[in-house]
Amino acid sequence: MDLYKGPLDTKEIFGRWLDEEVRSNYGAYISFVGTIRAEDGIEALSFDIYEPVLQTWFDRWQEKAKKLGAIVKMAHSLGDVPVHKSSYLSAVFSPKRRVALEMIDAFVEDFKANAPIWKYDVKKGKRIYASDRSTPMDGAGLLA
Amino acid sequence: MDLYKGPLDTKEIFGRWLDEEVRSNYGAYISFVGTIRAEDGIEALSFDIYEPVLQTWFDRWQEKAKKLGAIVKMAHSLGDVPVHKSSYLSAVFSPKRRVALEMIDAFVEDFKANAPIWKYDVKKGKRIYASDRSTPMDGAGLLA
Amino acid sequence: MIKVEFLGPIAQAPIEMEAETLEDVSVRLKEDRTLAQWLDKCAVALNDTMVNDLKIVLKDGDRVSILPPVCGG
């Protein structure tokens, strides 16, 4: 798992991951790239990340993947990412295509629901929490 | 859709597709890379393609994708591809993550079932039809 | 006169024949024992469009392709 200040160098990361697994005898390599869409007049999105909990979340996914003979990888941006730049990259390598197709889906959805990352719209240089697009994590409301 | 003699230059194609869509305001770009696994003592796999029917199959997928606001892309090798090299690349670009995740799965599975491509094991320089791993296309048996 | 061609691993040169429908093609191909073995797992294209109806009427110059089981990727 790698965190980067600002936009991701998508091609570099995709290629590096490919090189890292060149000897792992995978059959399928699926990657997911998340890119900032121009909408609602935003200049950029901005991200806060709580890394200790993200690392634990990711470690658990690595274990889950390992049991199925697969490997997961992930990169995310910290701070501002302008429109049409990428903020998120994830990937699954697996000997088997079905494992890879199902895992990328489950991984990305669980990431969306439970990775401790907060998103802000950037408009006229101001950061506005994207509360309407945010999801309470599993177990939310414990202290309410 | 692009066909190449021999292994695919995966990084080049991934990056070129990214550049092609840089202004299409997609939010999700999912790519699937198929790589030849070392197994059963093969040196390479080899592929025959019947391009006219493949093109029609692919055109239909492009239309299907367009209706959902998405774009599909595909590249495949012709002839021999050594182990640990890639023979197949496909991708979906979409404003929406769910559309992209569901489409890459459906696209790859339909590709496996209905793209007119024949696979051969290459052992000691000899091509052996991979009949055990091949699937009759939709509508097979019409003339039986 | 129509032409029947065999794709991928079927080691068979194209055949020209007279045929009114795909049913006629079926009858002719079944006469060849080696070809007959392929037919139950092969799909069919007519002028590069996949077809699924034996009653289709053929016309002079039509091209019928026999597509054995596939495995791309």
Next chain:
Amino acid sequence: MIKVEFLGPIAQAPIEMEAETLEDVSVRLKEDRTLAQWLDKCAVALNDTMVNDLKIVLKDGDRVSILPPVCGG
């Protein structure tokens, strides 16, 4: 003494307090009207492990994190 910290968009400095269990933390945080509004949508981590049980007994130096709704990607 334990420490409660607020992540992401919750504009609130960390709070130190005496608390035997997370239940005590809940009672204390609900006294602050602004914080109380966040609580029903926030998840909780104890020393960076997500937790889901109010009865957990806290010890001196524990760190409780309050995680508001997320949206990575």
